Each structure stands twice: as C-alpha cells, then as structure tokens.
Amino acid sequence: MRGPDEWDDRGRPGGSGGSGERPRIPAPRPAAEDHGPLPDLPSAARVRTDPPGTVPDPAPPHHVPVEYESNDAPVTGDATGPRHPAPAAPSHKVLKSLLGAWALSACSPEETAAVEEHLTDCATCADEALRLRDAVGLLHPADSLDLDPLLRSRVLEGCLGRRPARIPVPDWVTPYDAETAKLDALLRDMGEAEWRAPVRLRWFDGREPVEHPTTVAGVIGHLMAVDGMVATALGLPDPLGTAAPEHPGPRRRTEAHWQTVGEETDPHAPHDPWREQGQALIRTASFAGGGVAELSVPYGKFSLSLRDAFLDRAFETWVHAGDIAEAVDYPYRPPAAGHLHRLVDLAARLLPSTLAQRRQAGLAAPAHGLVAAGAPGRSLHLEVEGSGGGDWYIALDSPAAVGSPEYTVAHIALDSDEFCQLAAGHISPEETAAGQTGEREAIREVLFATAALSRL
Incomplete structure (x- = not known):
C-alpha cells in the first residue's frame, strides 16, 4: 500500500506530493447516454491516447469501449484484446457499380453480402438488379447457335399428331x-x-x-x-x-x-x-x-x-x-436413326447385284456355282452396329439367290458411319476397320462391292 505522501497533486500514484494537499481520486462519471445523444466527433479524430502515467476514466457499466480512428471508422474490442478497425460501408455509387458483377455471380463473398444488404434498402438498385439478373438468364455463350437438325422433324411430327396431313x-x-x-x-x-x-x-x-x-x-x-x-x-x-x-x-x-x-x-x-x-x-x-x-x-x-x-x-x-x-x-x-437404317438397307440390298456386275467386269472371283432363283446360296452375315444398324445376309453367288443364316460362310461387323463412308467411296476397302471371321475371299469381295456402290 502507498502512503498519503506517495500520491501526486492530481490523485495519481507516483507523484511527489510536494503541494501538501490531500490527493483527489475522481469518482465514476455517469454514462453519456443518460444525458442525451452522443456528440459528433470531429473527422480528424485519432485513436485516443493519454499521456504516460494517466489513469484512464472508468468505462460505464455494461458498455463496450469504442474508440475512433481517422475518417470516423469505429474500432471495437476490449481493453486487453486486439483492436481492429471495422470496414466502412461502401457508398451507394460503389454498390451500384457492382450490380453487373453481382448478377453474373462474379462478386466476392464480402461484396455479395454488401450488395444484397443494400438492395433491401434501395428500391432503384433492386429494380436494376432484377433486370440484370433477367438479362443474364438469356446469355448462353456455350450453346451452339445452330438449330437442332431434328427440330424440323419434331415440329412436323407434333403438328401431324394433332392434325394429319391431307396429302402425307x-x-x-x-x-x-x-x-x-x-x-x-x-x-x-x-x-x-x-x-x-x-x-x-x-x-x-x-x-x-x-x-x-x-x-x-x-x-x-x-x-x-x-x-x-x-x-x-x-x-x-x-x-x-x-x-x-x-x-x-x-x-x-x-x-x-x-x-x-x-x-x-x-x-x-x-x-x-x-x-x-x-x-x-x-x-x-x-x-x-x-x-x-x-x-x-x-x-x-x-x-x-x-x-x-x-x-x-x-x-x-x-x-x-x-x-x-x-x-x-x-x-x-448424320441422318436420324430411322432414316439412316433405310439408307443402310438400300446399300445392303444392292450388294448382290453389284457383286454380279464386278464378276462380269472381271473384277471379282467367279461364283462357286449356279443357284436357282429364290434358292438359298452362300451368304455373308453383314452386321452394322450403331445408329441405323441391323443385320443382313448377303447372297454371294447370285443376285437372284436368297441370303440365309443357314448357309453363312463369313461375318463382317462394321460401325454404321464407317459402312456409309465405305459405300460413299470416302474410305478404301483396305482401310476399313471391320471385325471379320470366315472365308477371306468372300469378305474381300463384299467390302470391294460396298465401295463400288459409290460413283460421281
């Protein structure tokens, strides 16, 4: 404990006490809120600091100390913890300039929170934000500008489903x-x-x-x-x-x-x-x-x-x-699956007659024997996979013969796109990647006949 002579003339410890007066200890002051609104601080106010050795005024009960830096930015915290200046709220002009980025979801989390809080108080910005969000909904930069080629078929199918065509x-x-x-x-x-x-x-x-x-x-x-x-x-x-x-x-x-x-x-x-x-x-x-x-x-x-x-x-x-x-x-x-199947079917049906023409021109090996019209002969199983594909049995010995699974001597498996490219003459028979089993000669003849379907 300090004695009376250890208090200075302002009632603070460490003084010389040379004046001989009894030291005064100030009593707690009443809270400012009890006597009306707080006065505005000057804009040039700085963080409050007392000279060394000064006893700080006691804080009012249940009151968190608030100090101020320049530009009236409040600093919150207790007397012992770190003090961080709270960021000032962005101005209306700044928030309005962020509406475009907010509509595109390009704002930071802090900017998004500030904009959305502002929209609850500013009707003008709220209307503008709604218009921008609607405009963003019309932007699809990743979508193709070309119409779906099946759109026409779907529209016609829908129309004809309601009212059949008089002349289909x-x-x-x-x-x-x-x-x-x-x-x-x-x-x-x-x-x-x-x-x-x-x-x-x-x-x-x-x-x-x-x-x-x-x-x-x-x-x-x-x-x-x-x-x-x-x-x-x-x-x-x-x-x-x-x-x-x-x-x-x-x-x-x-x-x-x-x-x-x-x-x-x-x-x-x-x-x-x-x-x-x-x-x-x-x-x-x-x-x-x-x-x-x-x-x-x-x-x-x-x-x-x-x-x-x-x-x-x-x-x-x-x-x-x-x-x-x-x-x-x-x-x-490519064509729709149903249409593509018809085109592949036409090519498959033309193969027997194309084989016969190649034999007449000396471009293919002779047939193995005469086959009566309508009778089954040797067949090649043509399997076309993918959209528009199917299975066909190609008569090998005569265009009048009937292809039959019972007399199959070879099997070719092709993707539908590759089969069509071969029939169009865009790839050669040697380049065709086909799954092949059975008689090699029959497979070769059918691949060359498929390519021969093409013409100028």
Missing part, C-alpha cells in the same frame, strides 16, 4: 425431304466466298479411289443434275434441258451440266433451282401416292425403283452435304 409424304420420301432441308439450311448460312470454296468429290471406280475437284456451287449443280433423272421419271422438266445427254447416267449428266454452266459469275446461282426442284419432287411423289413407288428410274447401266431412287438421292445428298460442311468447316450431323 410417303415414308420412302421422308429421308430425302429431311436431308435436302438440312442442306438447304447449311447453304443459307454461307457467304459468297464459301460458295467458291474448293470441294473434293471422292468415289471408288471399282479398282481404286478417285476424286474430282470442284466448288460448293459445283456440288449443288451435280446434285441437281442427278436429281433430274428422278424428275424426268415423274414427268417433271429436266433441269439440263437441251443439254441433257442422250444416254442417261449420273456422271454424264454431271459433266454435261458443268460444261453448260462453265464459270458462273454468281456462285449462288444453282441454289434456288436445286431447292425448287427438290420441293417439286417431294410434292409430286406425295400427290401421286404409293402407286408410283415401283416406277423405274434409269441410272445408265442399271435402274432403280422410284422408292429406292429417293433413298439413293437422300444418301448422296447427305454425303455431299458432309463434303461441303467439311470444306467450309461447318458441323454436320
């Missing part, structure tokens, strides 16, 4: 309808320079792969010239007019068209005639009904029924649309 499109025409619509949409998206883009038309001539350079406009002219064979079979005008060759055939008609057109000044020129001819083919076949399905369409050295000719044109439209899409770097999807 035959099911053997729908693949051609779908593929021409897809190609038309691709052509509408292209500029003039893309119409002049180089395209390589590829096929297999029976012995080796060949190709012919042309442009996008040349490909559309080729499609229009070959579609013209179906048009003339239906009684429609021939797009080649007087330039049509005397002996019909896809290659001769294409070459005649290219010679007639020459160097087009307008690269878009074949687009409208091709589209109008395709629409006329679909409309005429639909009005004619099923009675014309077996109408013969000459292809030069062979003929196809109108039913198969429409499937053939759908297959070639898809293949050449892929050639164009590759040339202009455009994504392109």
